[in-house]
Amino acid sequence: MISYLLKRFGAAIIIMLFVVFFTLLVFFKLSPDPAASICGQTCTPDRIETIRTQMGLDQPFFAQFFAFLAGIFVGRDYGEGASAIHCGAPCIGYSFQTGQSVLQGIMDRMPVTLTIAIGAAVLWLLTGVAAGVISAVKEGTWWDRGAMAFALAGISLPNYFVALVLQYLLVVQLEWLPFPTAVPFSESPGQWFATYIMPWMVLALMYASMYARLTRTNMIDTMGENFMRTARAKGLKPGPILIRHGLRPSLTPIVTLLGVDFATLLGGALITETVFGLPGIGKFAYDAISVNDQPVIMGVTLVAAFAVVIANIIVDLLYRVLDPRVRVSST
């Protein structure tokens, strides 16, 4: 078990190193000079040169790469002598636009992104799994066909379009909800809910459709298994069979999917946050891209990749706990 964990973490670190390397390389090669864009309108070549030296942008690629890695593990200094700015570990740089620490910027926006991700996940798990189980139990009925047709449509709907339709119907036409403005729960629970309900619905529609389809398929497979027949032969009632024997093996693949989907959302629901104007990590990245603020784009990319890599490890471990068959075959 320990050696398995070490192996997984080793692989994760290598993947992260590649992500850093590749992201830095793309910006190094493709982007217009960031020093010029920091400097702004009234700029002299001398000033650009100073900024380049201070940011370490005059260094060759590999020097920049190792300076960035050093920043993550032990911190780094920008500039030299008295004017140097120390950035403690884990340091992923400062925004070119605002001068704010990127890590701080991400942390500040984490609550909004977490609220969106958790609320949406709860909504899509409840509706998606329930619809999938009912469809499987009533396989072939009109309920099953209807739910699956709806799920197929849900997968095909672009989420920004759903967002616009919801906003048009619920805010403009019916006036049930106010225009979304991110307020903390402690300030006004009512407005907090009114703001986040639309992003939750938009994300949940897409994911619930996928989860309903997957739950249905797994459930139908499970119900054909021998242990289910044994349970029926023992004279157990359909309800307990379904819950005690049927649900657990059907839901293990859902856990895997949930871990990775949730982690992806932690990197920011970019489109949803942008459409509703909610200041989460996705909007942070989107705004940074439009002004070519490289340290922020790098930072969000890294945090997002980190979340997915870690989620994959957690999910694998959980899988071993949840599914006895995996435990036996892999030890």
Place this chain on the structure above:
Amino acid sequence: MTASPNTQVGEFGQPAPGESFSPGVRAFRKIIRKPSVILSLAFLALIVLLAIFAPLVTRLSGWDPFTYDEAAVDPSSGGLPLAPLGGISAEHWLGVEPQNGRDIFARIAYGARVSLLVGICATAITMLLGVVMGLLAGFFGGIVDAVISRLMDFLMAFPALIFMIAILSALPQGNRPALLVIVLSIFSWPATARVIRAQTMSLANREFVEAARTSGAGWAPLVFREVLPNLSGTIIVMATLAIPNFIATEAGLSFLGVGITPPNPSWGQMIASAVPWYSSDPMFFAIPGILLFLTVFAFTVLGDNLQKIFSGGFE
């Protein structure tokens, strides 16, 4: 999802009396009768024709996608279309854009070209890369598999959307559709390769491949004559489901402003430019949005039906 090896060794698996078609043909005949499939095919045929004959159709409708029609909008209301429902009239079949009065029908027709072109090209490249890499990794195993699998892990751990946006915004303008196809394919082939790899691994140990191997076949005939034909079902299904995925992603990227750049029309970009008008002129976002949804939906319905056939129909 695996086609049974019977499609390969037809001389052993005799067709039932009175049924001389191959399983593929039978499967095809079965789904082609479903109303959902017929409707999807009909709709897609319409969109494909609209895309191919866009110049011809717009000459017929009288407006090209770039000409401003100031007579169709009302300057006193801030540029809203004069006719009801977003300016729908005999002149402008699907209405006009607010403010500049460009013809929405013409922009939809030309936008369909971009959507289909990007979707189909990205699918072709993704499938080619995914199948070749998956076959290599699954068939040869060992170091080849290790290298390809790590590359796939790395690409799949990447936050693809953020990165695609970052690359596309950093890249020079140039040929946007081609750039979109390349960027989309780079991040998508691992998903295909992973499935192909797994199926190749299980096929490589099957009796009919063993038989060919012991009879002295080299790796090329083994891969191309024994393994690849048995993957055709999987490849067809994955390709059919990849097209709508790419169409939606292209529209999403254009919606975010890094895909097709104005004045060239694309459905996603039309929805983006309708955002400021969504409360006063809802038809402006509804028309491209509904067409985008129906196109993606139709492809998904087709893919879903093919998948059912290939996973269940051959057994």
